[in-house]
Amino acid sequence: MPFLQLILPIGAADPAPYEDALLAAGASSITLEDEGDDPVLEPLPGTTPLWPRVRLKALFEGEPDTQELLQLLRAELSGKLAEPLARVAFETLEDRAWEREWLKDFRPMRFGERLWICPGGQQPDAEQLRAIPAPVLIELDPGLAFGTGTHPTTALCLEWLDAANVAGARVIDYGCGSGILAIAAAKLGAAEVLAIDIDPQALLATHDNAERNGVAQLIVARLVDSEAESHGAPADILLANILAGPLESLAPAFASRVRAGGRLVLSGILRNQAEAVATTYAPWFDIAPVVVRDDWARLDGVRRPTPPPPRPT
Numbered sequence: 495m496p497f498l499q500l501i502l503p504i505g506a507a508d509p510a511p512y513e514d515a516l517l518a519a520g521a522s523s524i525t526l527e528d529e530g531d532d533p534v535l536e537p538l539p540g541t542t543p544l545w546p547r548v549r550l551k552a553l554f555e556g557e558p559d560t561q562e563l564l565q566l567l568r569a570e571l572s573g574k575l576a577e578p579l580a581r582v583a584f585e586t587l588e589d590r591a592w593e594r595e596w597l598k599d600f601r602p603m604r605f606g607e608r609l610w611i612c613p614g615g616q617q618p619d620a621e622q623l624r625a626i627p628a629p630v631l632i633e634l635d636p637g638l639a640f641g642t643g644t645h646p647t648t649a650l651c652l653e654w655l656d657a658a659n660v661a662g663a664r665v666i667d668y669g670c671g672s673g674i675l676a677i678a679a680a681k682l683g684a685a686e687v688l689a690i691d692i693d694p695q696a697l698l699a700t701h702d703n704a705e706r707n708g709v710a711q712l713i714v715a716r717l718v719d720s721e722a723e724s725h726g727a728p729a730d731i732l733l734a735n736i737l738a739g740p741l742e743s744l745a746p747a748f749a750s751r752v753r754a755g756g757r758l759v760l761s762g763i764l765r766n767q768a769e770a771v772a773t774t775y776a777p778w779f780d781i782a783p784v785v786v787r788d789d790w791a792r793l794d795g796v797r798r799p800t801p802p803p804p805r806p807t
């Protein structure tokens with residue numbers, strides 16, 4: 495299936511409303527880049543720019559009508575917010591081009607002390623491996639899904655997993671993409687992992703990668719809708735590398751899905767969005783100081799016990 499890629503330069507404006515509008519219009523993934531040399535737009539009042547100029551790239555499955563898509567986005571973004579739509583561009587990505595896009599810079603990479611992510615068929619140098627007491631190798635082909643480790647948001651989660659004790663844990667990977675975090679958790683000793691996504695391609699990739707790594711029996715992959723009504727016991731660890739907007743909306747749901755004392759890891763958050771996301775989660779979680787890499791922030795926290803209801807007087 496081809497993908498339509500929408501390229502939207504937003505200058506120095508806050509990306510959050512554009513991410514929300516693109517998700518509402520059906521985007522299955524969004525990335526942000528430094529826009530480089532394009533002309534500058536004025537920052538909106540009260541916003542802090544991430545880079546001097548930012549460009550969003552959003553992927554839509556199939557061949558949606560670009561005029562209808564623009565109408566939807568205009569309806570979501572009124573007034574001054576809609577101005578950058580005058581500079582929007584579209585391109586069609588065939589499946590194979592999209593796969594190559596993720597794979598082009600993909601070599602075995604190490605995260606933390608032990609974790610190696612290896613693209614299909616490649617191995618780290620024997621000498622590099624000898625230096626590590628108990629290396630954990632993950633063979634990965636992201637297929638059409640996000641998650642190779644090359645993105646700082648994924649790297650921040652992999653490093654957290656490497657440093658954490660996940661042995662015997664019940665883990666949720668919310669927004670699993672390629673399954674990279676679910677598989678890392680399983681290979682580091684998690685007892686079971688529930689991998690959830692809105693994108694069927696992500697579930698396929700997670701399933702294939704779990705089999706490739708011999709951990710398919712530990713990982714259940716589910717579409718978000720089919721999973722929502724039937725969730726089981728609260729998890730020991732919930733990881734979610736999505737975007738700030740959906741993470742904020744999901745806070746009450748995540749609070750109900752992590753046991754008291756359980757751990758939460760949130761990624762996909764821009765540095766300047768971290769404080770707002772932390773505040774949203776503060777009613778349920780003790781949030782540790784933010785960890786930042788290349789303008790991306792990771793938040794992690796521990797679920798506080800829910801206080802018992804007040805006794806009737």
Ligand SMILES: C[S@@+](CC[C@H](N)C(=O)[O-])C[C@H]1O[C@@H](n2cnc3c(N)ncnc32)[C@H](O)[C@@H]1O
Pocket residue numbers: 522523639640641642643647648651668669670671672673674675690691692693696718735736740762
């Ligand atoms: C940035 S990728 C992360 C993939 C992988 N977990 C990683 O860390 O590299 C975000 C994934 O979350 C999924 N996603 C986005 N919004 C979601 C939502 N509201 N519920 C569930 N999954 C979502 C996307 O389809 C995508 O596969």
